[in-house]
Amino acid sequence: MHNPRDQITLILICFACILVTGCITNTGDGISKQKPAPTAVSEIEWMTIPITDAVTGKQTSIAELGSQGKPIIVHTFAVWCPACSMQLRETKKLSENNPDKFIILGVDIDPRENTAQVKNHIEKNKFAGIFVTAPKEFTQSLIQTVGTQVVQSLPQTIIISNSSATYIGDGVFPEKKLESILSQLPS
Template identity: 25%
Template sequence: MDSLSRRDALRLAGLGTLGLAGCLSGGGTGSDSTDGGDGAGGSGTTAAWQDAELTNVLTGETFSVSQFEKPVLVETFAVWCSNCKRQQDELIEFHEAVGDDVVSVALNIDQNEDAEKVRKHAESHGYDWYYAVSPTAVTRQLVDEFGTSMTSPPIVPMLLHCPDGSTTRLKDGHKTTSFLREQANGC
């Protein structure tokens, strides 16, 4: 095996640092309701990602997370992600239990997937909540505020945005209907 050039060694060290930062900023799978970072957003101020204009791929209508005057679950996902599909199947049960008292927003963060692919995914599985392709700027803002694991669909990243403007990173992994109801009731 050839030895690494100085440039390659520095590049690998940088990737390792980014990976470690992602782990420290919220990649855990513990039972805490947040990522342990500063992502609680409890000040009531609105971050730019919350005000970003998004397009619902199912209807073509534009919306923003901050426009809703009720709790909003924001999930980052990819069409290929089986863990995401499992969580979205759970959201059907969740919405049967809570009705329209909570809004769900699924943000596709895979740069290789477009609005048409996301629309087909949602329609083929009977998902009828807000689906959008996350603009690059929004994805960056989510990473800046909640950590790099927001771009790791298999860990099922999810946020809870409350009407007061605060946002909490929920635990990673599959979230049950009862867990989501409990969290939303805390808004």
């Protein structure tokens, strides 16, 4: 293993393993993490920025989705992120076991990815929900609200309910943990 190419490959594999393990490990309950206090939805710019469903092409906004009166589970993701796909599978299970109780919104925040890639990824994996490619101004506003970790570590989860947005944290939240978090939200 004295070949520089092999050494670089090994280093990249180790880095990827560390990155994925860091994304997957989530020993807390998701609510006890350090996070901003719930923010009033009316104060959040990214809630009103138009977003387009990658599968249907329908344009909406989070504020418009919120008018349905259901909690919205927002997951930031990227097509290349295995932990993100794990999270979307867990949320799909939650949705299947609690039909029509909330809205799933996946927001691809990788500026190198496009709507066609997101649509292909969602259809291939049969993920449930609405999936969008974040416009630049959406991502910038999200960073202002949550902080830079929203683009530095994927996936991130935000729950919007009762006119407030609560940043839950990063990492993969299993179905039962998400269900517990949702049950702790004020009615």
